Amino acid sequence: MDGTVNGMTWGWTGVRGTWGGSEAEDSMRKMSAVGVNWVAIALGALQETAQSTKIAYGDEPTVTDDEVRWAIRQAKSLGMKVCMKPVVNCANGTWRAHIVFFQQDVPGEPSWAEWFASYTEFIVHYARIAEEEGCEMLCVGCEMVQADSRGNEWRALIAEVRKVYSGLITYNCDKYQEDRLTWWDAVDIISSSGYYPIGEWEAHLDRIEGVLKKWEMPFFFMEGGCPSREGSAQRPNDWSLPGGPSEEEQANYYRVMFEACSKREWMRGYMLWDWPARLYSAEQASQNDDYCMYGKQAEAIVRDYYTSSVHQGKEAHASQ
Template sequence: MTTLIERLGEPVCGMTWGWVGTRGTWATPAASDSMARMAEHAVTWTAIAYAAEQATAFSTDIPFDREPTVTDDEIVWAIRQAKSLGMKVVLKPVVNCADGTWRAHIGFFDWDVPNEPSWSDWFASYRTFILHAGRLAQAEGCEMLCIGCEMVRADSQEAHWRRLIADVREVYDGLVTYNCDKYQEDHVTWWDAVDVISSSGYYPITKWKQQLDRIERVVAASAKPFFFMEAGCPSRTGSPDLPNDWALPGEPSGAEQLRYYEAMLQACRARPWVGGLMLWDWPADLYDAADAAENDDYCPYGKPAGDYLRGAYTAWAEETKR
């Protein structure tokens, strides 16, 4: 099996930028400064991530060309800005529910029923959304396209995903990946259809070895390259034990985020088949460094984890060159 590092010639020393992609927040001086500050942390890959909103988990229309989603011009600006800073780009279009329901719960009857919302209806709309992103990614030379994120209930719709991926390859010739949710790596049955397996690695700080052992079996069986399309931890007490919970009560703590980063990077770098990390996440409107100690979100800017990351990413990249 060829690892992702072998295929790319480098690890994915990455960070997600710009989430959730609210219209008007990209292509601004503040956004430009934010991306420049991110690049200073030895970040060589970025996921340009934005969301389109369907009304509920049972809706089948995804109006990606309307507010609050960023415009095509803003997406193109972000891609070009990242490339001007020397970063490679994964374009990551994501669907969210406007009512706050997590996208993992989007779902319909297993088979199409007349006069009921269906998977066929939903995938028709989703296909339009993803193919539009694929054309943008092709035109702007994005190195990778992520065709979905944490769609747990949709994961079982194998035939729909295979048709979508085949259609994507008609408009985009770069690497195609799908970002499954944590603990779902061994439940996706169509990994052979993508170029790269990726997942959200929000694993408790004490469980990295156990989970990497499990994921390694999936990677070996599929013979596909792998990296974590999402991973990270809020700078908050308690978060290292439940890093996926962005609303977990706790006090701001740069030390706790640093402790998690150290454990995560050490565990991942010990596994040659892990092709890198696309950390979560760096906002388009970045807080002031002077306020970092009171910021308890995922971004490591101005925090101990940020300094650590710069050194760890630099070392990982240098190690690959030797």
Template sequence: MSAIDLLREPVCGMTWGWVGTRGTWATPVAEASLDRMAEHAVTWTAIAYAAEQATPFSTEIPFDQPPTVTEDEIVWAIRGAHERGMKVCLKPVVNVADGTWRAFIGFFDWDVPGEPSWTQWFASYTRFILNAAAIAEAESCEMFCIGCEMVRSDGQETHWRELIRKVRDVYSGPITYNCDKYQEDHVTWWDAVDIVSSSGYYPIGAWDTQLDRIERVVEASGKPFFFMEAGCPSREGSARLPNDWNLVGEPSGAEQETYYRAMFAAVRARPWVGGLMLWDWPADLYDETGAMANDDYCPYGKPAARVMAEQYAAWAAGAA
């Protein structure tokens, strides 16, 4: 199926399982989490897991070692989502063990003898991504994401194009890259992927301005577009800084609900936005009775969950 055909219906999505810690998937708890997510009009899920490199300057990504989930766990999650009627975007992500955000992984712009290099890093990253692409192909995943918020690497156009070429030898479905917020018009190789996607963590009052900017990028690319990540913690102040997971504030379901309503109104008013993959739904889901004390991104048991389910149901019905 082509990317355009795939997105004729909206991506009513939710990211599941982050960060993909070994032993937390393929359990009764994880199965119950998938059940609860499927009850909220979610038709797509990004099965997201992370491999860890030691520092931002490391060139080895040991994706087959703990804490990363095993291949058996990944297959279990994909099949579980498919069994519940959801389409799957497999999303392998690289993290940094020392806590540095992956956007800051970086090396000299050119290779220098004796120094860690982009060439070395991409060799390891390619092994990681091709391993995931083979799983995505074997399990008939409807989409594959080759990277997430790798801001400092975005300028390595030659390396990204070569990676995409190799992925296409392994995976036959649509490919996307999840650029970070505000970076949509800085990626120069959108023509190499099938779907443009980004992290839409925009402040509550900024959605229309940012959508105007992104629309120009999407029109120039000629590609379908959706937000591979979006959302807001249920925390006071988070609607102004929805990307800041460390923001200090009291739990607030009302804050998250207000943000969700504004976000859905803005994106659904733009026909070229193909949907949302909201962030995020953990494999070990908290008890619903404690939801209002939870200040993270997951909307389960909070007012935003009702907004999501209502909006997704209406969006899907409008496309039918």
């Protein structure tokens, strides 16, 4: 993995009909202008509940394959490298981290074997598109905390992916889980969701550093960020936390996060969360309390950091 990941997550959740056209083009251009050199093209497909074993990735509301190809090509036309990121969600609103089955298969009950068969089909489908469109990276899972212990199944899935995809492979574990996975050697890059409370960065970076020493692998945050909302810096992973809009809360979180992470030589970068396919207007930015930093104080902080880190990265590479 060469260079710094000055990335952004684009297009979540991948709602059919929103990837393409002038609004999506405008969104991606404005994202690129923040100094972004990597983009995670993130889409969600649905299974009914946390105990369902069928992932309906071809059905609405998931974006079509043509929309996925459009987004990849648009990003590449703007000079960005692409990480394809297909994610499973539960239609009933249960967080995907709670997808779980009996540890040992029981006749008549939904099983890990059935689920992984469907999930492998889902991921391999997008792995083929990623290969055909020249995506530099593929993320094979996101925050699947209950599934993380199924190392044999993940290794088998990744082996199937490698049959059709030749780029870099990562897995996006959830926050606090970096030191709990036992199969990091099956992927090329360790990544996680870096939604850590603003006052706890050093402790968690120390812990992650221990993981990297053990596995001797590169690392970046596949997700990270903070809503522009009062109180969110203490619980940046909670998108539903009550509080009024606050650009300052978000801006200060980014300052602290960048300062802490920039001291770690092993930090390869971020795919910040997030940048929608259809942006709110700049005039609405101060009242928007979500993760997107467009038009907010944090946008300038991210742009300054990304452009300076690109410069530093080039200098470091040239000196090697």
